[in-house]
Amino acid sequence: MTERTPVYFDCDTGIDDTMALLYLLTRPGHELVGVGSVSGNIDAEQAARNTLDLLALAGRPDVPVAVGEHDFLTHPYDGGPAHIHGENGIGDVILESRGEPVNQDAAELLIDLSHRYGGRLEVIAIGPLTNLAVALRRDPSLASRVARVTIMGGAALAPGNLTSAAEANIGNDPEAAAAVFDAAWPVTMVGLDVTMHHRLTEDQRQVLAAADGVLQQTVAEILDTYFGFYDAILGVRECTLHDPLAVAVATGGALPSLAPVVKVEVETGSGPARGATVADLRGMYRGHPPVEGARHTVVLAVDHRFGPDLLHALLGLQPAS
């Protein structure tokens, strides 16, 4: 058993998931003990494939990867946004296919790990929260054996991105998100309020592209598609760091400067606010006084610029020997 903090990572890899996964491998004091894939940026099967190939490329073929839910709780997955993440989820870059997923699904892997590391396991979930909701359904006591869940998802005061109200990870499976927020574990929400303000620039991508390592060059190549999409959104050739920032917050790589602990509810109705994360931030006008019983930490600001830190961490990654 590790002395380091054990981390279960749930992802829909995905371009920013790629950066987040590799960054997680660099975090001191943390050990990636399992990965579950879920449909979102790409389907769960391809997301697992991408994750396995990236882990192999990074010299970590030992990390178990489980294929998770293909469909959402109340509706089928209908394909990922190829214009953002490419047809294969990683910007149409072809990686060598290496390793196989484990013979259990993501929810089962998560439940197993929660027993193995009882009370110490940290969950970082950067895709739709379907696997976590399925695991909670199978074993409602799961919540008591997890130290914290950190998600990339939601938008408390910022507009959504899937719809006006909904951030994509929450909006893709609002019922799953509601189950995760309602469960009795502490949840840290790293949403669009903060992730939209942390960027990797084209200059920084070029630094990766010019590095000696094949891993860094591969990441730079994968990022090209993502930069193309964000150019139209942001008006400048750079990309937001949604998923990597959630990993940074979860592992101490980015310290929130404003993160009130309040109640968050997910709107699961069929109206225009479907998928909204309704955070009770009414205390904002008097310095966010403590809210008794609240367990949802809403990260609203990380003052330190995270992009340069991420670049530095990725440059230090050693590829598989």
Add this chain to the structure above:
Amino acid sequence: MTERTPVYFDCDTGIDDTMALLYLLTRPGHELVGVGSVSGNIDAEQAARNTLDLLALAGRPDVPVAVGEHDFLTHPYDGGPAHIHGENGIGDVILESRGEPVNQDAAELLIDLSHRYGGRLEVIAIGPLTNLAVALRRDPSLASRVARVTIMGGAALAPGNLTSAAEANIGNDPEAAAAVFDAAWPVTMVGLDVTMHHRLTEDQRQVLAAADGVLQQTVAEILDTYFGFYDAILGVRECTLHDPLAVAVATGGALPSLAPVVKVEVETGSGPARGATVADLRGMYRGHPPVEGARHTVVLAVDHRFGPDLLHALLGLQPAS
């Protein structure tokens, strides 16, 4: 017929409504041609009483006041927040009862005025939008005869105040608000995003209290209750200027520094986001580019401090002779 811009004013008077009504009387180039009352801060009947008495006190007993809807579209009115506005809506200050409402309801008055001033009538609505929705139901062509509707209500990026998601005017009658946003007239939304940041201070209230005029002294006395409530919310003895700011935006007394024109939808489901004003502000990261067909102006910032202007305007009001 007036050369000035005719204004129909819909209100639930109310302490900040009191300031808004009196401020409206001071606006150059605008003429108050009718008032409708609605339940909200206080019931519609008492709101009309308060409005009539304030108009008489201000020397404008000629303005027609119509009692509007007592109940909301889908549910009964269940009383106002006496801890905010007092038992009578105006901080338990007793005014001399003068004048009577007209013999038509608010929706009928609004429809009549829309014909009289066809195309030129401006609507300023600072309470629940029930009267406007009832008028639209009775005469769907109403929207084509109104130049603009400016509301105090909603919260685009700020938290609500009635609930985490809903501002009180919208949250009290979401179905009415949805009808108003969906109708084919231009709507300007002056919501909590901006109104929470404009205040009247205790020092300014004391200036009113020390003025020679009975009107100013009365307003200062009415404000006392309101300040007591806001002290607990804001942590300082001052009050927000929700309703007066909406009048100021509508009449050119406050110029928005950020006010994108986008689509706003009102959540009418029964979930945690009920009453939310879902504004499509996804263009915020690239300077709010124009949105084709959009007709909802969402005021997000008024840089100029409005409190001193309001105080100055109220000090200049002449009481009834």
